[in-house]
Amino acid sequence: MNFEYYNPTRLIFSSGSLKRLGEVSVQYGKRALLVTGGGSVKRNGVFDRAVASLEQAGIAVAECSGVEPNPRITTVRRGARIARDEGCDLIIALGGGSVMDAAKVMAAAHYYNGDPWDMIYHGQPKPYLPTRALPVITVPTLAATGSEMNMGAVISNEETCEKSFVQAECLYPVTALVDPELTISVPQDQTAYGICDIITHVTEAYFNGVDGTPVQDRFAEGTILTTIQYGQRALADGNDLEARAQVQWASIVALNGWVNAGTNGGFPVHMIEHTLSAYHDVTHGAGLAVVNPAWMRFAARHRPEKFVQFAERIFGLRGKDADNLDCALEGIKRFETYLHSIGCPTRLSELKIDDTLITRYAQDTLRIIHDKHGNLPGRPPLSGSDIEQILRSAL
Amino acid sequence: MNFEYYNPTRLIFSSGSLKRLGEVSVQYGKRALLVTGGGSVKRNGVFDRAVASLEQAGIAVAECSGVEPNPRITTVRRGARIARDEGCDLIIALGGGSVMDAAKVMAAAHYYNGDPWDMIYHGQPKPYLPTRALPVITVPTLAATGSEMNMGAVISNEETCEKSFVQAECLYPVTALVDPELTISVPQDQTAYGICDIITHVTEAYFNGVDGTPVQDRFAEGTILTTIQYGQRALADGNDLEARAQVQWASIVALNGWVNAGTNGGFPVHMIEHTLSAYHDVTHGAGLAVVNPAWMRFAARHRPEKFVQFAERIFGLRGKDADNLDCALEGIKRFETYLHSIGCPTRLSELKIDDTLITRYAQDTLRIIHDKHGNLPGRPPLSGSDIEQILRSAL
Incomplete structure (x- = not known):
């Protein structure tokens, strides 16, 4: 660190x-x-x-x-x-x-x-x-x-x-x-997309950062838990000022460096979403709601233990052991179900995006940012065909 | 907030x-x-x-x-x-x-x-x-x-x-x-006092702050959990650089504003300890190890729910309900036992302080800082006799 x-x-x-x-x-x-x-x-x-x-x-x-x-x-x-x-x-x-x-x-x-x-x-x-x-x-x-x-x-x-x-x-x-x-006046859909944006900022650093950042892990989990809890209140009653305040505070700490200090990770979900919303006029948070769970399922196979921790500490699941992929995938499913429950899209089809340009999305994402091997930085680094595979799984 | x-x-x-x-x-x-x-x-x-x-x-x-x-x-x-x-x-x-x-x-x-x-x-x-x-x-x-x-x-x-x-x-x-x-070269006793200092910085804001700071609660709990876990490693092997690094990082976030932003609370345990170490050449962290559990027991009777949360989230205890004082006191006991286990004093007698000057410690603490009612700021605000009672319980 x-x-x-x-x-x-x-x-x-x-x-x-x-x-x-x-x-x-x-x-x-x-x-x-x-x-x-x-x-x-x-x-x-x-x-x-x-x-x-x-x-x-x-x-x-x-x-x-x-x-x-x-x-x-x-x-x-x-x-x-x-x-x-x-x-x-x-x-x-x-x-x-x-x-x-x-x-x-x-x-x-x-x-x-x-x-x-x-x-x-x-x-x-x-x-x-x-x-x-x-x-x-x-x-x-x-x-x-x-x-x-x-x-x-x-x-x-x-x-x-x-x-x-x-x-x-x-x-x-x-x-x-x-x-x-x-x-207070933000409509429900934008409130939900904001919640997804906040959580995705946190998960990017959490899943793509270096090993050995226990304080940051706890801060990340605390921010996600608070966003889920108070986000639901803000969605149920847009005039709930305390809920609005807590969600706004979470949005700030999610990306002012407090949660991700020292994690030094890539932001692959953001990079992929940026390409989608460059081609299609998609709200950033809505695009993230589609890409993030799909990316998580791909990444969990490479590093299940962090996803097990996520499943345990966010959703109270119990992993049988640290590389229990089933537990990891169940946590991701819970997360995706949560996003859908608050009104976020979780499939590309809901954004009216089909597979016509998938190769180009992958190429464009890599053109903007890539490591020395030509891959998108993150854990794991993603090749063009990895990005395509992630996007196809979200069609 | x-x-x-x-x-x-x-x-x-x-x-x-x-x-x-x-x-x-x-x-x-x-x-x-x-x-x-x-x-x-x-x-x-x-x-x-x-x-x-x-x-x-x-x-x-x-x-x-x-x-x-x-x-x-x-x-x-x-x-x-x-x-x-x-x-x-x-x-x-x-x-x-x-x-x-x-x-x-x-x-x-x-x-x-x-x-x-x-x-x-x-x-x-x-x-x-x-x-x-x-x-x-x-x-x-x-x-x-x-x-x-x-x-x-x-x-x-x-x-x-x-x-x-x-x-x-x-x-x-x-x-x-x-x-x-x-x-790396810090001896065991100073390492342990440092650990107590870190945790006490966090508990002051946690227990004395305003209600409704869920992000800060999680950050506080995460910092305490990390300090306990890596502190034990640093004590077991002073050359464990990763443990040293995590404890040091915890010490920084504990008091750079990240953990206590918006809590706006008093620091009564510090104020009382400062008086003790003004009279006796006590290491700050060692003095805190004596005062903090005694203060906690006093304060828990006024606001058990936050101490139940502490007991649950730090020590995994289960409160039957939010004002279960037994659970709160058991959490405090676990904390005190932890401090003692790492080599901190938890009684005034271990600091070679007796009850001769207890009234003066209380008076001096209040002379330095008091609210408009003449009490030491915190939850609850403490009168001179409250401070004496806390110190006597730690003799």
């Missing part, structure tokens, strides 16, 4: 904290680019409350609205242009993962004269690693990606059907202002 | 990382004050290796050695003076919790013209809260206090028999360089 950890984002986690946006922002700038997604924050009044708080603090607001799910590099370019034209010195992301991710890359694009797509890892010989960005404040309205308190962003290129990531320390938001009340 | 979290310390956790000290330090300064404790780092060569790495990176080294266990304000004053006289622009703490705590306060004293004791919370009307400090790099040689990655320090005043704390953001080390190999 050898690793480095650094996360300087200041977290303010508090119901009703949206009203503090102005007071928090004024420490970092005077002209804010306020980035939003579709119209929901405008319809429910959150946008107006945010603007009011900013203006009360004397901050001028420029706007970049319309960031789409699976945010596009064209949108990043557009936002970066607005920020420059309007002389913004601060970017505020008010929305879900796509809004926060786009805002982060806009912030780095501000100091880069090339095309921001250069920053997104897509198999180019030398990706541009940004080292400077405008300060970003994240105000998440959805519990899912954990982008509010990490240094990652995922961006799509609609022209090339590529969806990939950038990670750089300058992308850490200066502050994450997390107000769980803002997630 | 309403809270703020901020921890900008960069963590490098890696066996053999001591050799990187120079390379890491040179980013922050050119003249380092190297703070150490007793002679162990000199006897085992760690001091020489640290100096060699620093000098190779072109860093001049001034020295402040001899920081005692329960570090004294006189030592802080001495170190701050050396740093000024030698023109140091960086402080490196190479040692255990006392060395790291003293170094942090020296770093803040550098920018404060008054007496550094003003910073230590001891019941004065207006404690001085430092806002600026020299950069500090921590290199822990003991797994215990977690001081390497937090903003706290505990300092004693030998003249007034006071021992208390300061917490300020400027005290976050810029980097914690954690090399578990450095803890």
